[in-house]
Amino acid sequence: MQIYLNGEQRQIPDNSSMAALVELLGLSGKRIAVEINEELVPRSTYSDYNLKPQDKVEVVHAIGGG
């Protein structure tokens, strides 16, 4: 199925959970935060969150800024 990941189209396996996507992206254990369709998805719920086609997923991290 197709989702939008950080603004870009991306194909991922059907019925993927957010946890599976994090794993797929090689981001397990990294300090990230996730928002899906403009709503925060807490880390503790990644396994229970099943992605749907056209979901807009944002994965963010900390960078330098003032």
Added chain:
Amino acid sequence: MTNPNNDSFTLAGKEYHSRLLVGTGKYKNMAETDAAITASGAEIVTFAVRRTNIGQDKDQPNLLDIISPDKYTLLPNTAGCFDAKTAVRTCRLARELLDGHNLVKLEVLGDEKTLFPDVAATLEATKELIKDGFDIMVYTNDDPIMAKRLEELGCICVMPLAAPIGSGLGIRNRLNIRTIVENASVPILVDAGVGTASDAAIAMELGCDGVLMNTAIAAAKNPVLMASAMRKGIEAGREAFLAGRMPAKRFASASSPMDGLFF
């Protein structure tokens, strides 16, 4: 009278001895960021929240490895947000990044040329974030009325600009900063616009509780040395404020006695 050796201020129940808060943007690399922060003596360090580069630089050091939450109070900002909604979303993501840490630096900007705050949107975002349990340090204009409004809404710290972000122009309106300080019952930090150590000292002489800066250090020819200079400027300004300066006079007053002259 405050003992200058035990001088501190409190934010969200935590006591801080350094009155210099620093950002982490615009440095050459992580090593320079680390060295400058160390030289500044800062205890509170700001950072930004951005999209992760998927599939790139997997082994690149993470900023939060350098500015460890165990060592510093981390202050995520909402830089780059031009409306209340994105600022609120950014704060929620930042809280998640930091495992529930509620402290945020709220800035909602008005336009890209000036980066002046959009105060109407700032008020709107403040109300939303207060409901959501955030401890807000808020960036605003050097406007005493707006500073008071933001305090009344429940911001834990109000941060008027000295001059536009990254401009290095120094404190453009000392009288307004002084009025904001005199009216306030929360800490007042000057945020943005200082250019060099004397600007930081002036902010402290005006009675501010501290100064938050990034570009003034990062864009210096020698950022690490400037970080040290800023630390001293902040300390000198604070001590001068506590000491209470002499009244300025128009004409001279001899320092040596006039009595006992031998001619």
